[in-house]
Amino acid sequence: MTGLKERIAAELEAGRARSLAYTDVDDEVLVRRHSQFMSPLVWDLAHVGNYEELWVLREVGGLTPLRPEIDAMYDAFTHSRRERHALPLLRPAEARRYISGVRGRVLDVLDAADLGDPDPLRSGGFVFGLVLQHEHQHDETMLATLQLSGEPGLVGDGPLPPGRNAFPAEVLVPAGPFTAGAGTLPWAYDNERPEHRVDLPAYWIDRYPVTNGAYAEFIEDGGYTDPRWWSPRGWSWRDQRGILAPLFWTRDAGTWWRTRFGRTEPVPPDEPVQHVSWYEADAYARWTGRRLPTEAEWEKACGWNPHAGRAGAYPWGDAEPGPEHANLGHRASRPAPVGAFPAGASPCGAEQMIGDVWEWTGSWFLPYPGFRSFPYSEYSEVFFGATYRVLRGGSWATHPLAVRTTFRNWDHPHRRQIFAGFRCARAATPEEA
Structure with a gap:
């Protein structure tokens, strides 16, 4: 020891x-x-x-x-x-x-x-x-x-790998059961336990998180002014606050700008969008004709290896995160461009599921079957219910010790100050499956 x-x-x-x-x-x-x-x-x-x-x-x-x-x-x-x-x-x-x-x-x-x-x-x-x-x-x-x-604070920008375009833009996750939740991971929280089997039909999930550039297309197409794309609660939230773009974004002379730790700079089109609420993520997904993945879909795509019959602690396996795998631990004060970490891909081919931005899912924060509080009920149990949405995967600011395939985060669907983005999913047709 x-x-x-x-x-x-x-x-x-x-x-x-x-x-x-x-x-x-x-x-x-x-x-x-x-x-x-x-x-x-x-x-x-x-x-x-x-x-x-x-x-x-x-x-x-x-x-x-x-x-x-x-x-x-x-x-x-x-x-x-x-x-x-x-x-x-x-x-x-x-x-x-x-x-x-x-x-x-x-x-x-x-x-x-x-x-x-x-x-x-x-x-x-x-x-x-x-x-x-x-x-x-x-x-x-x-x-x-x-x-x-708006304080500069410690926001040093270390180097990040360049992005790349990889196709297809979506990856297929085949139908079948998988084991969700933490098993023998020694420091996993109570809400990650116990392990349990989940059977899912085939579905497609984005290879990468949605980028700033793609999200800007949603804005330009009137996404924030068309109630068709919003849930009733989401539209009420957007309408009452007059929200027209992600938090910290402004438009000037035909260019989107963001304020990041006291600095104003053009919005990089190839980085994952961040500082969006669940309502905004949900509206974007509807605009594309898709949806947010469920929590179980996200976890299966992140870590399940059908050949091994088990999930790794991380998308790439059980090795602790290295600089080639993910953007974690505040190595830079921003997300990396999409495609920057091919070595961190999951078995199904999804990338950047760990680090860069927390990812909203379509699920409420609920206990797993057989859940037991440990070591105190206030960590997880008091938050269960149809109030908080689940986020997965960690962000550029998340320390490697505080993220893994099974780690569950949660927040109110209107929260935007967190370093959160998302990716989309859709059901596979019988021909695709």
Whole structure:
């Protein structure tokens, strides 16, 4: 287990360095309310430390609480995002001291832990995987807040591979059963379990996510002003807000521009579209005569290998993501052009299903058959129902530890600040199947 402990310690250090880098801005930026949909950045910073204290120090380590008086303030279910800016939050310097003190004790607990203990929180270091993924998820949330704020933040653009055109534009997923959900993946969340068989008819799914260029054609064809393409709720949402393009897009002198972390630039036509709501994705799919894939269709296309009779942890297999596979971990502050990662293709031929943009599916966030909450019901169970739509695949801002073939994200269908796009699907005809 020594190697696993060393890996966990290194990942904890790298994750914390990321959090501190994203919050290395003026205190005024950290405490400001940038949007009613987002917490102040300083809340996220202290929250990740409080979460670690609750689960590692108290639940596993059995240690005396460090700051029990702040628990309610940093409980995501006690105060909504709309309320958090008005709380007496720890100031930035105090928040940094607090999370540093927690982390030192977390490393002590890790050093003493028996990762072979059959207790499910300890076994395989699950509790450390829990807090690692949690912090990376909040790091991505902080990036979304920085994008909303217009602050440049840490938005360095590293190099990305060039795109390419590959045909056909759709790939066929043959009919038949597959195994959905996480099996032996050690750090998968409760909503990814248990494994279960799903039988699907044949269908086509886009090889790539929908691009900015393709989405611009929808706009130019009057897609935002024609209620035929919108669900009743989607049209009401669009109409009431006067929405005519993706978030952060503007039109000037015949050119679409986007604002990205405080910079205005032409919209790249070959990148996957992002910052669109589920309603917008659904309308585009209807305009093309297709639909959004169901969650099960997305997962089968992403990872199922019919020759092996199993799914890999990733589209390309079980090897951890490398730079040749996917655009993850904020290597650049934008999606890669489509066709940039042929080595990351899934067995059916779909590409860029991991990284670049979260992908809306047509499914509501519901439990799998036989679902059981672990380690707490508030992670997944309280969100089940016809309120949240499922997103899959991660984005350019998602850390590799927080994404896999089975990972399930969810959000309200009107949300646009997340780094979300989509791809389309359609049923195969009997002749095609």
